[in-house]
Amino acid sequence: MQQAARQAQPEHTLSPEELRKMNAYWRAANYLSVGQIYLLDNPLLREPLRPEHVKPRLLGHWGTAPGLSFIYVHLNRIIKARDVDMFFVTGPGHGAPALFANTWLEGSYSEFYTDVPLNGEGMRRLFRQFSFPGGVPSHTAAELPGSINEGGELGYSLVHAYGAAFDNPDLVVACVIGDGEAETGPLAASWHSNKFLNPARDGAVLPILHLNGYKIASPTVLARIPHEELESLLVGYGYTPYFVEGDAPERMHQQMAATLDRIFDDIAAIQRRARREGAKERPRWPMLVLRSPKGWTGPKEVEGQKVEGFWRSHQVPFGEVRTRPEHLQLLEQWLKSYRPEELFDENGAPRAELLDLAPAGPRRMGANPHANGGLLLRELDLPDFRDYEVEVPRPGGALNEATRTMGVLLRDVMKRNAAACNFRVMGPDETGSNRLSALFETTGRAWMAERLPEDLGLSPDGRVMEVLSEHLCQGWLEGYLITGRHGVFSCYEAFIHIVDSMFNQHAKWLHAMKETPWRRPIASLNYLLTSHVWRQDHNGFSHQDPGFIDVVLNKKADIVRIYFPPDANTLLCVTDRCLRSRNLVNVIVEGKQMAPQWLDMDSAIKHSTAGIGIWEWASNDHDGAPDVVMACAGDVPTLETLAAVDVLRQLVPSLKIRVINVVDLMTLQPKEEHPHGLGDREFDSLFTTDKPVIFAYHGYPWLIHRLTYRRTNHKNLHVRGYKEEGTTTTPFDMTVRNDIDRFHLAGDVIDRVPGLGYRAAHIKQHLRDKLIEHEMYIVEHGQDLPEVREWKWPY
């Protein structure tokens, strides 16, 4: 096996003066980290520390902070020495004190937060605000300059880093991965992102695995396997790992400096080979393993118990500072061990020799514009979606696979923005399966691993990203969007639940962004959910779950949008709208199967702009009030509703039915709850105030009740949807099992419309007979009744 990994030897990379200054800078960062965790006042210790200078609630994480600062200081050196465009992704997000410290030291923090200037008063505020009511969270978040990664839920640092690096050839994303985070599934999968990164076209990611050995209360796996096994693992992931290990600061500084020089030489060489020499093979990118003590430079022991280099330093190493004088003294000693008087001038500003070490302007990692991607966002050049119209001579008069049509639109979006290099489509190996294959007419699948002669459409330059990991698709796209680009994620509906928590965190990120004035709007995260619950013809029960919508709806109304285009032309309208939007999460749910088309382009534009509307052509209540309202949201529910209308017209021609179709689910919510919500008067004019409403809904039926319980006519609302019944069966049988098929819907109407007299029982019997006929037919033939399969809207 290739001996690719090397341990760098400490050298005299840094002059004594450089070493002294860098260590001072690091001491300053550590001092500021401890100060944030502990101090309310007296930030510079210019008077003896008293209990009232200490925060009443000590909340924060010390353990990882000194290691993060160590890395930050050394990356600063590299940036200055080589003029590198780089920013910092903080996997161990609870090490935020280090990041606040470093962005403050380099001056970027005070530019974003002018009330926290680079002086003693600023330092006091920096300390006080940390993990303090009305202040800043104790982990990295949108409020932190230079951050693209929420550090609360662990696992996404590396995939975000890769997302940021794609299509940014001059960027280096330094990504610190905690050894705790490294145990998570998403992180474990993220290492393989290097098979999707093209050294000619994309930037570089520098993974820095930070082994400080411990999680909250136990060791980490990667810190407790033999060195050679870890090396083998990282080589197996496709990297060349360099190790920097130890605890003696001076030696560690030299080793780190030498190693980073080596690494940035490697990166430059890889990029040169790919860009100038046209090398096509996947390079073995360098990475760094930093093994340093948890709580490095903190108290070695507290009351006889090991703290530095152990999990006891994970959060606050000792806490009774306000009540126990010995703890107060310990804190003062600890803070003074950094010799603040040497680090800060009389005004409390960092001394000039420290300030000199930081890069300048946008080269400061806290001020890198990529980390505030809205600054760099370019509008997509979008074709006129009307040009992709599917001919629909009359409602139901055409068949089409809606997502295939969307694929053609996306192909042209891809084509028009090829030069801008700012649009990608992600999916877990389902782009073709989801009928978006027109994309492959203009681009390939991104692929840097080995290729064989028979391969189709793989390309280092591909802009479709496929990997069998929803986590990677989601994480890459998040990183790509937050750094100012655009994209779409297409996924099987049931399996998007795999990234529920990532969606949650992204929605929270967007919410926090909006409350952070200097954060500029970014492109929305657009989901196409297809292969949905109603059409799992050869999959089964495990592939049926429309509940992601419920998860999405728990987030802030100003962030989330959910669309159910009933056909291809509506899907085109909605797609265009989503691609133009900012700071949202847009969920589009659409089947991929051949299905009847209802609206021509003009009608589709009108309908999707309104988001909800009466389909006059399907209704027969034109000359008065309806007897019943039949509402639908989703392509299959729409089909079954219209088929039920047909059944009812034949059985009870006199019945006046109003058909309402919902494209934009948010219209159902009260106006006060969501910006797309209908006013009560509008809602009542659609749904009446007293007629029965049969609502066929794509997902779990109670969601519709949740959205509409305040509406006047809610008491007459009867919702059908997916109720967790299903297996591998025919499309129509799936609807029957969940009582949302045409015959059940027609029966629901009959049950609720008064005045049908003796006819009601007769009709119900007929509908039951149809269902029995269906049952018998599919068991015999394995497919749906011809009259169902071939049904067309006949009016």
Place this chain on the structure above:
Amino acid sequence: MQQAARQAQPEHTLSPEELRKMNAYWRAANYLSVGQIYLLDNPLLREPLRPEHVKPRLLGHWGTAPGLSFIYVHLNRIIKARDVDMFFVTGPGHGAPALFANTWLEGSYSEFYTDVPLNGEGMRRLFRQFSFPGGVPSHTAAELPGSINEGGELGYSLVHAYGAAFDNPDLVVACVIGDGEAETGPLAASWHSNKFLNPARDGAVLPILHLNGYKIASPTVLARIPHEELESLLVGYGYTPYFVEGDAPERMHQQMAATLDRIFDDIAAIQRRARREGAKERPRWPMLVLRSPKGWTGPKEVEGQKVEGFWRSHQVPFGEVRTRPEHLQLLEQWLKSYRPEELFDENGAPRAELLDLAPAGPRRMGANPHANGGLLLRELDLPDFRDYEVEVPRPGGALNEATRTMGVLLRDVMKRNAAACNFRVMGPDETGSNRLSALFETTGRAWMAERLPEDLGLSPDGRVMEVLSEHLCQGWLEGYLITGRHGVFSCYEAFIHIVDSMFNQHAKWLHAMKETPWRRPIASLNYLLTSHVWRQDHNGFSHQDPGFIDVVLNKKADIVRIYFPPDANTLLCVTDRCLRSRNLVNVIVEGKQMAPQWLDMDSAIKHSTAGIGIWEWASNDHDGAPDVVMACAGDVPTLETLAAVDVLRQLVPSLKIRVINVVDLMTLQPKEEHPHGLGDREFDSLFTTDKPVIFAYHGYPWLIHRLTYRRTNHKNLHVRGYKEEGTTTTPFDMTVRNDIDRFHLAGDVIDRVPGLGYRAAHIKQHLRDKLIEHEMYIVEHGQDLPEVREWKWPY
């Protein structure tokens, strides 16, 4: 680096006769796999194949099936030769045809499904039912004998296998991992499970990485990295990989047999060293890499396009069999290439020489009792939970950390069942943080990686399993439960969303189990969700998400239970109930912070048995109807509700308030919807039919509307809950930001109770003043108002 991996040399392990028979068995399995995908009738091809013999809808996956059968046949040989207790986990779950084929061939299938006997008629039914309405799904599922893993959502095979192996020292779990599945995050993390498996106490897991090279439409990552890189990766994961690679059946059979002999020797040696020689170090377990062509033995080309060994063989290699004679002919040739006449006798049963190759009785992998764990389930020996009572002299008259008390109960459950080895507690490094540390008085943290002298509580025999991966915690527990054991998973509430989709799949598994008569009930999956949304003192917005409950509630009512014990004694009752239950998912939401206790044990038993009830001691409507009902669910909402009652009693002593506390959320649903649901009369008698109800709920408020919209008094129901407002702040400020604090709740009452006249405005002003006082105090002091912090129920 250690040259641990070896490629086994093909040897003459199998005699020519053995080789011939095993290959025949494999041909039979392949024949049966193709038959399932294509044939409706004429299963033995005893007449020329006609279009009507072919299924009208061709749905299924061929690509992975022959490789799975190859492995299965070889494992059968090992089982027979060594009398191994082994079963099969099918990661590439869509290869179900291979599993149906093999369980049918070995006879276990027909024992579970007597209508599918081991003869020609049975074969016809086996074919017909596959991916056919009313039949069986096209991927492995609960309906499949020998299966513990749903093959629909990929990623969990290996973690399930480890869960099954824990505490089953004599078991070998053979786990096939598809190279597609290997790209997922959960699978990538699962490899490290070997650091948690004790060779002395636990069984063995044999990972079989099946590289067939392709996903649906593109290559897989692990199949396209250099051999040495893959080997390095697997060595880095801690295994000794053995490779079997090729496509010539005879050579592959010999190689596979030799390699498996070697591997099972290794396993035996490892177990002997650990069990007889007392070896303590983590062994390097063997694993197998099988590189074989996708669609092996299928058509090499169809219409000039490569099929075998390419992704075109992923599903149905050619499909127009009913309409195109050349496809029909191709199918017939393909089927006949297996020479069925040599494999099946005149009745259609497999010939005796094939039957001889299969193991017998429970040694057949389809009949292994571990895979129907309910068969092996032993009741937990549970202590009397009443012995753990927290003294509560009067409501509010004691303080306690509820989960700490639960930890003491769990400690004793652990202790009493230590000999049975059938109880484990999982958590992502949060057992101590979640206050369950009493467990460590009787057991340690499972840990087989390196240990240092300063380590605390790590042990190869530990029964608490901590790893920073919710996926692993969930997956291990699922595997452990499905194979007939018990456990609890404690998790931070917000991050349980990470396993939303795994919960979904487990709930679906339980539902399918219930519909599969031979599946015996298993212990419930018990979640303790703590460190919840209301108490994220030093974390922030990203740690606040109570939405898992909403996900859970979308599943079948007969599967899910959700509990909000308001204090420690109720938590004890609920825990006992959950540990005794079967086939459920129980979610317990409970804070870990010091909090007032309300109920003594007798009251707690009564209250939690009912699941909902009026707290008479907190109510003052004893002499008539209340003016308002104040309901609460969750520990913090309960506290704020009682404090609001106190505020209101002081301000409006004449106001008659009824306090209702909800422990069992399901009581709110209609009786028809959930077995725990209250009847309407009962509900009305609690909530009245016309009085205002202010409901303080732990999670997203609309959930309560969803549960109660059909109730008489729903129109007067006003719910407060978490509305996505929060940051790092004080406990009380979190409630204020979400309008669920005592002052807002009191204000809600004042707004809704008629007849207060001029007093209403006065009181509202007072409440507003209190909120301003709060705001000012926390910004100044960083903690809550003393009157709030120190508030006690005074009555």
